[in-house]
Amino acid sequence: DGGITQSPKYLFRKEGQNVTLSCEQNLNHDAMYWYRQDPGQGLRLIYYSQIVNDFQKGDIAEGYSVSREKKESFPLTVTSAQKNPTAFYLCASSIDHRVSEKLFFGSGTQLSVL
Amino acid sequence: DAKTTQPPSMDCAEGRAANLPCNHSTISGNEYVYWYRQIHSQGPQYIIHGLKNNETNEMASLIITEDRKSSTLILPHATLRDTAVYYCIVRVYNNNDMRFGAGTRLTVKP
Numbered sequence: 233d234g235g236i237t238q239s240p241k242y243l244f245r246k247e248g249q250n251v252t253l254s255c256e257q258n259l260n261h262d263a264m265y266w267y268r269q270d271p272g273q274g275l276r277l278i279y280y281s282q283i284v285n286d287f288q289k290g291d292i293a294e295g296y297s298v299s300r301e302k303k304e305s306f307p308l309t310v311t312s313a314q315k316n317p318t319a320f321y322l323c324a325s326s327i328d329h330r331v332s333e334k335l336f337f338g339s340g341t342q343l344s345v346l
Numbered sequence: 347d348a349k350t351t352q353p354p355s356m357d358c359a360e361g362r363a364a365n366l367p368c369n370h371s372t373i374s375g376n377e378y379v380y381w382y383r384q385i386h387s388q389g390p391q392y393i394i395h396g397l398k399n400n401e402t403n404e405m406a407s408l409i410i411t412e413d414r415k416s417s418t419l420i421l422p423h424a425t426l427r428d429t430a431v432y433y434c435i436v437r438v439y440n441n442n443d444m445r446f447g448a449g450t451r452l453t454v455k456p
């Protein structure tokens with residue numbers, strides 16, 4: 233079955249540590265996205281990528297980094313510069329960047345700080 | 347970017363139609379209206395989208411006013427599994443950042 237796979241489902245970070253969240257899709261989609269969701273809040277865009285080797289900052293990119301070396305993969309690194317990383321992280325993809333294309337979401341990763 | 351306004355919460359009786367309103371008074375001509383829903387601790391699920399005309403699919407209907415300043419998502423026969431947070435989003439033309447607000451928490455009651 234085609235879809236988006238996020239791993240791990242739960243992740244714990246120690247203070248000063250970088251952690252990487254995985255996002256893989258086998259939908260052959262060009263565009264991929266990372267969102268952050270805090271309890272009781274909507275989603276906020278961290279980064280997005282329209283094609284391989286290209287990505288743009290969203291509203292809350294500080295303290296995060298991404299790469300897009302392969303079409304199917306868009307990992308998100310939460311760096312030690314992100315002082316409040318505890319949140320639910322969602323990865324999404326769409327066929328391309330045209331406005332009419334809908335997003336497909338993964339099941340999310342819950343990141344907590346030890 | 348156009349912004350949306352939704353009621354924070356709504357209740358609906360099981361088997362009845364759920365009508366979820368959304369105001370987007372500053373919407374531009376090239377902006378689409380999208381609806382997604384999120385069941386607790388899962389990724390959002392696409393429901394429907396439209397530009398000017400009313401739309402219907404197997405999940406819901408989308409009614410957009412003639413002036414496009416508001417819309418209504420209709421779930422024709424709500425079930426307990428429709429309990430979720432529903433997001434109304436307007437998407438800027440040729441822009442990737444689909445922005446989610448706080449949404450409407452719909453509770454379907456037996």
